[in-house]
Each structure stands twice: as C-alpha cells, then as structure tokens.
Amino acid sequence: MMRLFSSLRHDRSAAVAPMVAALGTVLIGAAGFALDAGLYYVGERNLRAATDAAAMAAAMNPAQAVARARDSLIRNGYDPAILRSVETGRYCADAGLGAAQRFDASMALCPGNGRVNAVRIRTGKPARQYLMRVLGPANPLPDLAASATATRIDExxxxxxxxxxxxxxGLVNSVxxxxxxxxxxKLRLSTADVEALMTSNIDAGLFFDALAQRVGESGTYGDLTSRTVGLRDLLYAAASAADNASSAATLTLIAGQVGNGYAVPLNGLFGLGVWRKMPVGGADEKPALRAGINAYQLFAFAVQAGxxxxxxxxxxxxxxxxxxxxxxxxxxxxxxxxxxxxxxxxxxxxxxxxxxxxxxxxxxxxxxxxxxxxxxxxxxxxxxxxxxxxxxxxxxxxxxxxxxxxxxxxxxxxxxxxxxxxxxxxxxxxxxxxxxxxxxxxxxxxxxxxxxxxxxxxxxxxxxxxxxxxxxxxxxxxxxxxxxxxxxxxxxxxxxxxxxxxxxxxxxxxxxxxxxxxxxxxxxxxxxxxxxxxxxxxxxxxxxxxxxxxxxxxxxxxxxxxxxxxxxxxxxxxxxxxxxxxxxxxxx
Structure with missing residues (x-):
C-alpha cells in the first residue's frame, strides 16, 4: 500500500484537469463578457448614428420633430419605441459656451427671433446580451443610450x-x-470711379476677416464690429474683398488719400446675427453665409458714421x-x-x-x-x-x-x-x-x-x-x-x-x-x-x-x-x- 501511494505521489498525468475544472467557469464568463461587451459597443455606435440621423431629420422641420424623428428611426431599422424624448429649442452660436450649453431649451439664453431652430433627441434600448444577463443586478453592462442635437439656420x-x-x-460732384x-x-473721384463702386459688391465675410487681421482683432465678429477703426484700414480691407478689379482700385485710391486718423465706429453699421459670437477667421468656411455689401454704400455710410x-x-x-x-x-x-x-x-x-x-x-x-x-x-x-x-x-x-x-x-x-x-x-x-x-x-x-x-x-x-x-x-x-x-x-x-x-x-x-x-x-x-x-x-x-x-x-x-x-x-x-x-x- 505504501508503495502504491508513493507511485501516485510521483505520477504527473492528468494534472491540468483539476485546473480546467476549477477555472472553466471563469473562462466561460470572460468569453461571455467579451462577446457581450463587443455587441454593446457595436450597438451603441449604431444607435448613436441612428439618433444623429433622427436629430438632423427633426431639425429640418422642428414643428414636426417627433414625427420626423420616428420616421427616421424606422427607416434605419429601429423600433420607434426607443425614442425616449424630443426637445425643441434654440441653438446659441456662441464660441464662449460649451457644446452642451449651446442648446437652449428654455430659449432664454439666446432668444433671437423667438423661433425654434434646434432639436435634441434621446434614445435608449436594452443591449443584446448572451451570458451577462444571468448576473442579474450585478450585470456591469447598462442599457444602450444616445443623444444628439441638431440645428438648421436659414440666413x-x-x-x-x-x-x-x-x-x-451732378451726383459725382456732390460725392x-x-x-x-x-x-x-479734396476728393477727386471720376464718374467711372463712382460707377465702379455703385455697381460692385464687397464679400462681407472676407471683408470682416481682412479687417480683423488689419486691426489685430482675434476675438469674435461681435468684438470686431464693436470697435472703432481707421477709415484707411476699412477701405483697404474692402478692396481686398471686392468682386472686381475696378472697385478694388477705386477703394485703394481713396484709402491712399485719407488718413487713418478718421475714426469710424462700426457698431452703427453692421448687424451680424448668429455670427456675432463666433471667432473671426471662419467667414470663408462652409456653411458660412455668402453675402455682399455694396461698395459705394460701405464707403459713404462709413464716412457719415465718423x-x-x-x-x-x-x-x-x-x-x-x-x-x-x-x-x-x-x-x-x-x-x-x-x-x-x-x-x-x-x-x-x-x-x-x-x-x-x-x-x-x-x-x-x-x-x-x-x-x-x-x-x-x-x-x-x-x-x-x-x-x-x-x-x-x-x-x-x-x-x-x-x-x-x-x-x-x-x-x-x-x-x-x-x-x-x-x-x-x-x-x-x-x-x-x-x-x-x-x-x-x-x-x-x-x-x-x-x-x-x-x-x-x-x-x-x-x-x-x-x-x-x-x-x-x-x-x-x-x-x-x-x-x-x-x-x-x-x-x-x-x-x-x-x-x-x-x-x-x-x-x-x-x-x-x-x-x-x-x-x-x-x-x-x-x-x-x-x-x-x-x-x-x-x-x-x-x-x-x-x-x-x-x-x-x-x-x-x-x-x-x-x-x-x-x-x-x-x-x-x-x-x-x-x-x-x-x-x-x-x-x-
């Protein structure tokens, strides 16, 4: 009997089986968690994409936000019952606010015209799970949830x-x-000069950016238009944004005749709408408004504002x-x-x-x-x-x-x-x-x-x-x-x-x-x-x-x-x- 026990003590066959038996449950649990976690993140990504699409669809017509959001979810293969909430409000175009703060459901922060122009959508659904559900309340994976805010602004x-x-x-003489x-x-503009200004447009966005660069403004467009600038700087900026060479040449000619000491307060000339609190330098980026300013009016009104x-x-x-x-x-x-x-x-x-x-x-x-x-x-x-x-x-x-x-x-x-x-x-x-x-x-x-x-x-x-x-x-x-x-x-x-x-x-x-x-x-x-x-x-x-x-x-x-x-x-x-x-x- 002693010899039998001694031989068993030195026998190494089937030594892994107890380890497998002991760790099998843990291995199966880890594999199940990896599978369910992978499905969770895939589901979250898909739900977020569908929620983004629903928010943009609702923003096209906020008055029908709920119906448009539901329709978008259905078209993307989701049960509309996953729609948890739909909020309408205003988008605050303010670079000084955090992304979450720019949606104003109360419409008190940036009331504007009092009209709704933004929609916030929240969705949620249980995640697909195979093994984690057996853990019940101890399950570490939450339900899927997503939110998205979209806006549409016509300008x-x-x-x-x-x-x-x-x-x-007679008009040229009066000018x-x-x-x-x-x-x-002593202003010396010819009929051709005045006509060039009257028939020409200045690209408003490019003008503001050029003027900001000339006067060293690095803040917002509102900061720029609250300043008082020299007329020469204003005219050179306008010339750089003119839509034809004749107008640019005339504006440059006038700029060369006037001193920069003639001060022009800009706050009485321009209203900037949603771009007022946006940083300068973005006027040429989409989807910026492409609008013009008549060159003669800009010159004449700037002079009168001085x-x-x-x-x-x-x-x-x-x-x-x-x-x-x-x-x-x-x-x-x-x-x-x-x-x-x-x-x-x-x-x-x-x-x-x-x-x-x-x-x-x-x-x-x-x-x-x-x-x-x-x-x-x-x-x-x-x-x-x-x-x-x-x-x-x-x-x-x-x-x-x-x-x-x-x-x-x-x-x-x-x-x-x-x-x-x-x-x-x-x-x-x-x-x-x-x-x-x-x-x-x-x-x-x-x-x-x-x-x-x-x-x-x-x-x-x-x-x-x-x-x-x-x-x-x-x-x-x-x-x-x-x-x-x-x-x-x-x-x-x-x-x-x-x-x-x-x-x-x-x-x-x-x-x-x-x-x-x-x-x-x-x-x-x-x-x-x-x-x-x-x-x-x-x-x-x-x-x-x-x-x-x-x-x-x-x-x-x-x-x-x-x-x-x-x-x-x-x-x-x-x-x-x-x-x-x-x-x-x-x-x-």
Missing amino acids: AGVGITSGILTVSN NDLLGALLGI NGTIDLSDAVSVVAGGSTVKIAAMASGPMDRPRFSFGPAGETSVGTSALRLQLLIGLGNIAVLGNAVSVDSLPVLIDIAAAQAQVTAIDCPDTAEQARDTRVTVHADTGLVNAYIGTAPANAMTRPMPPITAASIGQARIVNLLSLITVDARAVAQPVMGKSGNLVFGPGGQGSVGRPGAPGSAASIGNGSQAGPLLTSLSSIAAGNGLQVKILGLCLPLVCDATEAAVRTQLLNGITAPLAGLVGGTADPLLDNLLAALGIQLGHATLWATGARCGVPVLV
Missing part, C-alpha cells in the same frame, strides 16, 4: 438706403464735395426767377439700426438715420404796394424720419437650385416727412439730433423795411406719411437675391415725396398766425389794417410761387444730388437682399 443679408444709386455728373468735406480732403462735420454754407442753388436755396445745415439722428445686417428671419433688421435739413430760401424781390421788397432768407426745416426694414421670411424650396429659387421677404417702412417755416430751437441741428414739434417752431422775421414794415412767418406742412409693405426678392418678386460677384437688383417702397410739393403744402402760412405783417405808426388803424391785409396777400403770392419751383431734380438738382450722395431720397426706402443661405441640418 439672409440685407442692406438699406433711402435712395436708388444712379450715376450723374466729391460732400464726402470730401466730411473727410477734410466724426466729420458737413459745412454746406456755400451750397446754393438757383431755383427760379432769382430765387435761391441755400442748405444751411444738415443733422442726423443716431444709427439705432445697422445699415447692413446678416442673419435669420425675424432677427435681421436694418435702418437709416433720421435726417434734418435746414434751408434758407431766398425769394428775391417781391412787389408790395408798388415797391420791391426783398425776401432774402425764408428759413425752412425738413425732417425725414428713419426708414427701416426687417427680414420676415426666408423661403427655401425643396429643389436642387436653391441659390436660384430661394425667396427673401423683407417688411419695409419709409419715414414720415415734414417741413416747417420759422425759427427752430437752438439745438435743432446738433448731433445727435433732438426731436422737435410744431409747437417748438417760432415766428421768423423775413422782412424788415426800415423798421416800419415787418413781416414774420411761421408754417407747418401737411406731413407726408410713410409707406409700409413687403418687398420680395427672388422668383416673382420685386428684386433679386444677390451674392458676392453678382449683386442682386434692388426693390424700393416710397410715397413719392419731393421737396417742392412738400413745401407748397405749407398752407398754414396763410392762416392768421402764419404770416404776420406789422405797419408801425404810419397810418390810422383802419387804413393800417387794410394795408397790412394787402401786403400780406401780395407776400403770400410772392412766397408760394418760388416754393412751387422747388420740384425734385428738375428745378433743384443741387438738393437731390446732395441727398443722393448720402444715399437719401425723401420718403423712400430702397432694399437689397445681398445674399441668402438655406441651412442644412448640422449636429452641434
């Missing part, structure tokens, strides 16, 4: 003036005189029969809306500044009681309220030719136009321009004949009301949508205001307190009364006729051309849709 660019850009010799006076230089003053003391025009019009002063209100704006419908608006003109109308000699009485300075104030417009709809067709078939709707309002004869308040022409009322206009002495006969005048015109309506750019609309290299056609809305007809509506000058004639101590009261009435009648006739001669571009090209040089036409709003982009859903 348009829009620009505004209150006058249509047309080139004439050189008026803008040159603001800059403090600190130059308009001296029009020598701006005199002969109207009719020895009558003259002298533009004594011009003032503008604050730019509370940008001239060029880019972004989604409902939150992209532009506007002009309110404008006030102070005219001194010399009526020449008027026959009164057989004598010639000179009326050298009849003070007239013309108020033009700001025109404004907002992009209200961007209609993107479900066609391959979206660039051709997209329509942009803009709601525009022209400004009220009013005129006064009389003495304005002392601060009426200061900047920023204070509001005035008819009650604040006082009598102005227009005749003082040897201190024996005096004539005072005061009148308020019947206001020309503004006009309001929709302008459509695109197929079937009043204008076309432009893009860099291909400026679109403008559309206008207006009430036909002209200086002449407006001033002839100053009918209240015929009222009892409109034209006051005083004859001092030379006659009996009854005789004086009759004489004053006769003088008054003759003066009214002598004043009304010259005022009637102040009609638009026929009798007073000076006034029209000066206003046109500033992009102004009484009672009009002219709009350009400078670009449009139909958004594609993207994951954020």
Whole structure:
C-alpha cells in the first residue's frame, strides 16, 4: 500500500484537469463578457448614428420633430419605441459656451427671433446580451443610450438706403464735395470711379476677416464690429474683398488719400446675427453665409458714421426767377439700426438715420404796394424720419437650385416727412439730433423795411406719411437675391415725396398766425389794417410761387444730388437682399 501511494505521489498525468475544472467557469464568463461587451459597443455606435440621423431629420422641420424623428428611426431599422424624448429649442452660436450649453431649451439664453431652430433627441434600448444577463443586478453592462442635437439656420443679408444709386455728373460732384468735406480732403473721384463702386459688391465675410487681421482683432465678429477703426484700414480691407478689379482700385485710391486718423465706429453699421459670437477667421468656411455689401454704400455710410462735420454754407442753388436755396445745415439722428445686417428671419433688421435739413430760401424781390421788397432768407426745416426694414421670411424650396429659387421677404417702412417755416430751437441741428414739434417752431422775421414794415412767418406742412409693405426678392418678386460677384437688383417702397410739393403744402402760412405783417405808426388803424391785409396777400403770392419751383431734380438738382450722395431720397426706402443661405441640418 505504501508503495502504491508513493507511485501516485510521483505520477504527473492528468494534472491540468483539476485546473480546467476549477477555472472553466471563469473562462466561460470572460468569453461571455467579451462577446457581450463587443455587441454593446457595436450597438451603441449604431444607435448613436441612428439618433444623429433622427436629430438632423427633426431639425429640418422642428414643428414636426417627433414625427420626423420616428420616421427616421424606422427607416434605419429601429423600433420607434426607443425614442425616449424630443426637445425643441434654440441653438446659441456662441464660441464662449460649451457644446452642451449651446442648446437652449428654455430659449432664454439666446432668444433671437423667438423661433425654434434646434432639436435634441434621446434614445435608449436594452443591449443584446448572451451570458451577462444571468448576473442579474450585478450585470456591469447598462442599457444602450444616445443623444444628439441638431440645428438648421436659414440666413439672409440685407442692406438699406433711402435712395436708388444712379450715376450723374451732378451726383459725382456732390460725392466729391460732400464726402470730401466730411473727410477734410479734396476728393477727386471720376464718374467711372463712382460707377465702379455703385455697381460692385464687397464679400462681407472676407471683408470682416481682412479687417480683423488689419486691426489685430482675434476675438469674435461681435468684438470686431464693436470697435472703432481707421477709415484707411476699412477701405483697404474692402478692396481686398471686392468682386472686381475696378472697385478694388477705386477703394485703394481713396484709402491712399485719407488718413487713418478718421475714426469710424462700426457698431452703427453692421448687424451680424448668429455670427456675432463666433471667432473671426471662419467667414470663408462652409456653411458660412455668402453675402455682399455694396461698395459705394460701405464707403459713404462709413464716412457719415465718423466724426466729420458737413459745412454746406456755400451750397446754393438757383431755383427760379432769382430765387435761391441755400442748405444751411444738415443733422442726423443716431444709427439705432445697422445699415447692413446678416442673419435669420425675424432677427435681421436694418435702418437709416433720421435726417434734418435746414434751408434758407431766398425769394428775391417781391412787389408790395408798388415797391420791391426783398425776401432774402425764408428759413425752412425738413425732417425725414428713419426708414427701416426687417427680414420676415426666408423661403427655401425643396429643389436642387436653391441659390436660384430661394425667396427673401423683407417688411419695409419709409419715414414720415415734414417741413416747417420759422425759427427752430437752438439745438435743432446738433448731433445727435433732438426731436422737435410744431409747437417748438417760432415766428421768423423775413422782412424788415426800415423798421416800419415787418413781416414774420411761421408754417407747418401737411406731413407726408410713410409707406409700409413687403418687398420680395427672388422668383416673382420685386428684386433679386444677390451674392458676392453678382449683386442682386434692388426693390424700393416710397410715397413719392419731393421737396417742392412738400413745401407748397405749407398752407398754414396763410392762416392768421402764419404770416404776420406789422405797419408801425404810419397810418390810422383802419387804413393800417387794410394795408397790412394787402401786403400780406401780395407776400403770400410772392412766397408760394418760388416754393412751387422747388420740384425734385428738375428745378433743384443741387438738393437731390446732395441727398443722393448720402444715399437719401425723401420718403423712400430702397432694399437689397445681398445674399441668402438655406441651412442644412448640422449636429452641434
């Protein structure tokens, strides 16, 4: 027996069998975990892809987000019951926010136009398991879950003036005189130069990036447009983004004439929409909006935004029969809306500044009681309220030719136009321009004949009301949508205001307190009364006729051309849709 035990002690056959028996369960468990873990990660990847697709499908039309998400899941082979939640909200295009924070379900962080433009989808389902399920609560593999957020943003660019850009010799002279006076230089632009600017577009995105590089701005586009920059830097940046060589050459020519000391605050010129909080340098990346800025408007409005003053003391025009019009002063209100704006419908608006003109109308000699009485300075104030417009709809067709078939709707309002004869308040022409009322206009002495006969005048015109309506750019609309290299056609809305007809509506000058004639101590009261009435009648006739001669571009090209040089036409709003982009859903 002892020999038997000794032989067994030295026998090594079948020594692995106990080890296999002992470790078999562990090996089978490890293999099962590897198989189930592999299936888990494959399932998670597939579920995430399907969830991403469902989010992008829902973002195409957030109003039908649930139905579109379910349909997408079904088409990708999933039971729609795996849809755990669908949230709609706003996407905040802010590089300063984390990715998770850019979805704003409350729409309080970045309300914009108050319209939903983003969707967040959450899905979940049990993972496929073969062996891990036997562990029950101790199973280390959780259920599959995925979430995705997608947004779609349609954008348009829009620009505004209150006058249509047309080139004439008179306009070119006004451009050189008026803008040159603001800059403090002798501007020498030819007709070809002005025409090149008026028919050319600046690529807005490339312009902003070039300007940021010139002024050393490395933050966001909002940081850039809140700065004050030198006009020379602005013009050189515009030249680098011009769509043709002629415009680039003209902008470079002007830049060489102006000093960089002429400061231009940008915050009154541009509205940037969703790009405001994005870092500079990305304007040429897809899916950035490709929109243009009219080169002449950019130059003219930048000059007006600066600190130059308009001296029009020598701006005199002969109207009719020895009558003259002298533009004594011009003032503008604050730019509370940008001239060029880019972004989604409902939150992209532009506007002009309110404008006030102070005219001194010399009526020449008027026959009164057989004598010639000179009326050298009849003070007239013309108020033009700001025109404004907002992009209200961007209609993107479900066609391959979206660039051709997209329509942009803009709601525009022209400004009220009013005129006064009389003495304005002392601060009426200061900047920023204070509001005035008819009650604040006082009598102005227009005749003082040897201190024996005096004539005072005061009148308020019947206001020309503004006009309001929709302008459509695109197929079937009043204008076309432009893009860099291909400026679109403008559309206008207006009430036909002209200086002449407006001033002839100053009918209240015929009222009892409109034209006051005083004859001092030379006659009996009854005789004086009759004489004053006769003088008054003759003066009214002598004043009304010259005022009637102040009609638009026929009798007073000076006034029209000066206003046109500033992009102004009484009672009009002219709009350009400078670009449009139909958004594609993207994951954020």
